Amino acid sequence: MSKLPDPFREGLARGWKATNGEAGLPQEIQCDVAIVGSGAGAGITAELLTKAGLDVVLIEEGPLKTSSDFNQKESEAYASLYQEGAGRRTMDGALTLLQGRCVGGTTVINWTSSFRTPASTLGYWQDKFGLKDFSEAAMAPWFDQAEKRLNVHKWDIPPNPNNELLRTGANKLGISAEVIPRNVKTCYNLGSCGMGCPTNAKQSMLVTTIPAALETGARLFHQTRAQRFEFDGNRVTGLECVGIRINGTRTSDQVMRVKARHYVVSGGAINSPALLKRSDAPDPHGLLGTRTFLHPVAFSNGVYKERVEGWSGAPQSIYSDHFVHNAPFDGPIGYKLEATPIHPGLMSVLMGGYGKALAERVENYPHTQTMLSLMRDGFHPESEGGTVLLNVDGMPLLNYVMSDYVLAGFKQSLLTMAEIQFAAGATKVLPLHEQGRYYTSWAEAKAAIEAFEMKAYYVGGGSAHIMGGCGMGGSEKLGVVRPDGVHWQIENLSVHDGSIFPTSIGANPQLSIYGVVNRMATQLAKRLSNKDVALA
Missing domain, CATH: 3.30.410 (Cholesterol Oxidase; domain 2)
Structure with missing residues (x-):
């Protein structure tokens, strides 16, 4: 295959602002909105908030790898693009958990299947979790926008x-x-989607929303781990971050403090509840990290x-x-x-x-x-999911027993x-x-x-779909976050990723994240900037 253009590297050459935490971080940065993560929820949020004229910072613990790096080799892809080198497992070791850990998150290494949240799932959420506005009709426009933006169509x-x-x-x-x-767009039909798309045909966050945000002035910090939030009453006052190597070890004792008007957690199910737990976030009803679901x-x-x-x-x-x-x-x-x-x-x-x-x-x-x-998973009394816990080093564990x-x-x-x-x-x-x-x-x-x-x-099992742990609820007794994604107890903190789902989806979840977060991020942009923005 002849060498193809790499729009991300071309953007960096034009002056996109990207910092590798391994090479060192500033002591403090300020912005309107700090987004932790760069996957499905983070990408959609970043594009919409920058469209509203907000100063956005993206903080990603994984490395920046682009199409120039993707060579269809499993040995390299699993080690550099997946959580724990594709070795993340449930605490008992019975199930392998495949999640992305790179700029673009799991959208870089998923297999592109794109389904709207099933009507039956939305109905269950309405009935059991007080999410009255999550009807199929109400969600349809948000899915439609996401599908147009990301070129979702039947193969x-x-x-x-x-x-x-x-x-x-x-x-x-x-x-x-x-x-x-x-x-996908202009797909070469190579079959190596799980190793990163070398032709940029997959419309992941790496080639769509994140470039759009960077082009508008957003800043990206990669190989930078969000360590913990600082709270004062019902507000976040700062976010401590550290530079890390690709293997996850810290580079030094240096800490970067991020000060923002609003903070969005988009680290994915497991990592998002773990960050909030590590920060001792308010959890008056004992919901944080619970009801974490898989599609076993x-x-x-x-x-x-x-x-x-x-x-x-x-x-x-x-x-x-x-x-x-x-x-x-x-x-x-x-x-x-x-x-x-x-x-x-x-x-x-x-x-x-x-x-x-x-x-x-x-x-x-x-x-x-x-x-x-x-x-x-998650619709039956005998299917209660698992719980995100913290290891002694503060890293996440998922206690999920089949x-x-x-x-x-x-x-x-x-x-x-x-x-x-x-x-x-x-x-x-x-x-x-x-x-x-x-x-x-x-x-x-x-x-x-x-x-x-x-x-x-x-049973030889695993899962690439992890959901829940920061579930939405119509009241603070039913969820960690409100229906608009804002934390029930922290007014300037939102969660925008698959951890907000009260159950599993019953379908590959990426489009569910795109659609639901599209709605949440549009509402957040209006709240912070008083501007109306749209994904597509």
Whole structure:
């Protein structure tokens, strides 16, 4: 591939203001609004606030990597673009948690699937959390603006075999399967979305809202960790930040103090509640860090006679909501079906096993199709989520224990995926479970899966969707933040990221963050500047 333009580096050459905390930080800076983080919520907020003429500072603990750095190598991408080198896990080690840690956050390394918050989820929030203004009709304009700004549209290129086989098997069983909307423009269909887009086709915050904010005068501090807030009564009076190396260690004892009229926390679920906990933020009702939800993910591998090459092409382009739409909140857990791109490093985990078993599975690699199920967490009394805690060094931990209710969903979705894969023509299917092996018929797989012991460490699971911990509520007893994102007890502090969701979404959450934060940030811009601004 010939060398492509890198608009971010071109902007830096033109004078965009970006400081690497590893090289040193000033003792104090002042601004109108300080935003902690640079992912989905931070990017949308930064663009809208700078449009309103406000002086904005972005503070990101991850490194600044741009398309010139993205080379489709897993070994480099996971180490430099993900939280804890893609090794972040729940406290018990049972689930791997994939989150971005770079300028642009998770939007840089996600697989571009873009769904509006389901109407059923919004209705639940209205009923249970006092979010009366969060109806489907009320939210539609905010989603529409975000979709236009980020070029969200249904994938119009034929799906790769990894995705098409999901649709083939589902349709044969009478299960609906649809095309996924994706936030891409002039996509090369490389398939390396999870390693950073080398062509800038993915409309992440790295190539859209953050450049727009920097072009308007915003300042970016990267490799700069927000350490703690300082409070005086019901106001933040300052934010202490420190420079860090890419591995997360501090460079020195030097502290930068940020003084702003308003502060926005957009560090993502886990990091945002951890920052507030580290700062001893008011929490009169014991809600901070609680109700932290995942979409726990189960995986199933089908082997086909034809080559699948699941590493090539758009990672996710077909989905099925059949088992979400038909799952009442008071019944068994609902789950969404999608395909999983399988690059070599990721594949070695998702196929499970070791020694001869893993060698056999690698031999089948080019012919393997992998499906995933996203469990809809947080709508049932037995699905209470987890809690963000602080380690002795102040860094975050997620205490999330899979309940029998969630584990039952793992078993049911493994059955569903195996049946679909055999219907699509698989010669054998391997459910990701410690007791799993290759099965050569649906009847054999069904009997085996039904006999699986369902407990932590036996199911091979993880999640790239972490939500909650600073949930919205119509009253201070129902949430950490108000419906407009402002903290219930701190008048000049807002939270704008996935941590504000009272439950999981039941769909890939990036567009939910864009839409909800679009509304919150527009309201904040009006409050701070008395100006009306719009994303698109």
